[in-house]
Amino acid sequence: MKALKASICVAVTALALSLSLAAPSHAEQDEASAITQRMKELYQAGKYAEALPLAQKALALREKEFGPDDANVAMPLNDLGTIHYNLGQYAVAEPLYKRSLAIRDKTLGPDSTEVATVLNNLGDLYRAEERYAEAEPLLKRSIAIREKAVGPNDPSIVMALGNLAAVYSGQGRYDDAVPLYRRGLAVLEKAYGPDDPEATILMSNLADAYINQHRYADAERLLKRAMAVTEKAYGPDHPDVAQALNNLAALYARQGRRADAERLFKQSVATYEKTLGPNHPDLADILDNLAGLYREEGRYADAQQVIKRSMAIRGKTGAI
Known part of the structure; x- marks a missing residue:
């Protein structure tokens, strides 16, 4: 029996949208912005199937407005990939993430935080597919970019920390995973308090590591806390x-x-x-x-x- 499934944890960073980098307010851009906002609302409510056609339309409008390789297209590609990911359509999500990453590398440079976002998401996709050897370097690079850009205690670093820990957990490397989960939780609690719903993924995955270390009381405490925070939030x-x-x-x-x-x-x-x-x-x-x-x-x-x-x-x- 699988004790726990490593939780999906791309949502917040993946959908922190920057709608336009530099463009006039065209009708198509305004329409894409409105569609994207509605897509985000559906996504955050867990309504991924309903969000999907809106993400597809937003991408099409951006491509028409700016061209297929413009920096403004990278975020819609990333968002569409994330929705496919959360629908379990990994083979569809992967090339979308790769295309978004290539555009951001070229237009923003390899050390931009936007690159770190897509590295995190692609790395977590590989984690979900148990492609651990491919996931680990992408997640380490994402963490290194953010540590350099915003420091080691910024909340934006937490998702990649959690995903790298999940890679280690998936390989049975719990002694490597636990410090990363605990570091991520400490960062979130300091920034947002003890009941931040985004911390529940780390709580659950840290509990999984504790279970595999036979620390059952610690695991139950975390899981009950995660349940209460999640239900209160969503x-x-x-x-x-x-x-x-x-x-x-x-x-x-x-x-x-x-x-x-x-x-x-x-x-x-x-x-x-x-x-x-x-x-x-x-x-x-x-x-x-x-x-x-x-x-x-x-x-x-x-x-x-x-x-x-x-x-x-x-x-x-x-x-x-």
Whole structure:
């Protein structure tokens, strides 16, 4: 059973949009700005499928206005890649990120913070695909750029710190991961206080590392805190809440608290279905966890039914 799935953590930096670098206020630009703002609102609400066509249209308008290789096109490319990423469409997201990175490298220089943003996002995509050897240098470069530009304690550095820690966790390198997660949490708490919703990803992933170090009490404390902060910030129907439910359920399953684990896994499945639809790859991970719980209880027919659904989702999405 997968104890925890490393959380997606590209949202804030990826969608901190700078709408135009230097351009007159044309009608198409105004339309693209309005579309982008609406896209951001849908994205932040977890409505990725609804945000997708708006991101596609915003990119098309920018390309028409400025040309395909202009600096103003890099951000819409990045945003579109991020939405595809969050829909589990990694093969579609990768070339969008690469194109955005190439434009920013050329137009802004290799040490710009905008380059660091795309390096973070592409690195996290590789992390999600378990392409750790490719992810690690991109994330280290993203961190180095931001440390040089804004210093080691600026909140903008946290996402890449968390993603690099997730790379280490994915490789079982928990002693390397824990200091990075704790550093990221300390930066966010100092900047925004203890209940910042963006800190919940780090809380959950640090808890995962603690679980693998058998520090269960520390893990449960963090997971319950992450759940409370997430629900307060986003309400009960959000993909991050579904992930938080899964994470706490996985801890309970490992501790033998099977009734509590089953209830939370089922809540996680229902929340994912409501927010991301029935075929998202993250849902397959939760179903695998539930099936593992059923197998441990000797409920093999129930486990087989859940596994069949998980396999069907993976077949449709190409998820590993």
